[in-house]
Amino acid sequence: MRFIIIGCGRTGARLAELMSSRAHTVTLVDPDSAAFERLGPFFTGRTILGDGLDRDVLLKAGIERSDGLAAVTDSDETNVVVGRVARTVFHVPRIVARLYDPRKVEIYRRLGLQIVAQITWGVNRIAEMLCYSPLDAILSFGNGDVELVEMEVPALLAGRSVQELTVPGEVHVVALTRHGRSFLPGLNVTLHKGDEVHLAVLSVSMDRLKELIGFAY
Helix, strand or coil, X not given: CEEEEECCXXXXXXXXXXXXXXXXXXXXXXXXXXXXXXCCCCCCCEEXXXXXXXXXXXXXXXXXXXXXXXXXXXXXXXXXXHHHHHHHCCCCCEEEEEECCHHHHHHHHCCCCEEEXXXXXXXXXXXXXXXXXXXXXXXXXCCCCEEEEEEECCHHHCCCEHHHHCECCCEEEEEEEECCEEECCCCCCECCCCCEEEEEEEHHHHHXXXXXHHHHC
């Protein structure tokens, strides 16, 4: 997959190295050439010197063919603007924006961005959000210990029961939307193709949830 990372601070450099080590194609953008010195010798992606707010720089980075973009500069405003441009202008499917001011989380989420609060979420979580598309984290509780995620039921998961998506104490289906109507499902409710499911998941149990639904993707 092809990813663009805007900002080569500590988080951006570590994220670039991690994604590169997973054999993804990574392009890292930063206006300071010295920032790229943070990259280790095993980084195999490419670097572009420039401002992530510059349309020509984004085009040079390959944003029109990108599978995901992470905006992790030290400016909340820059991260959000870059994220919005990537979504609304270039239609990048997966976007994560780093946020320093937690008071703005809900405002920016309403703009359609996945938000990472640096005090609670790390590089591995950003990578997971970029790479794993069937699940969308829409809300984080406490210090990020519990997440509310949503997913659309694919054909191969249709016919399964809510109970098969439940792990006591780790994964719980909290709501199901079908034909525009939302309700609280019992464990024996059967899932239909196209249903929208909301699940409360322990952050440490995301891999467990992926195992439960992985066969369907």
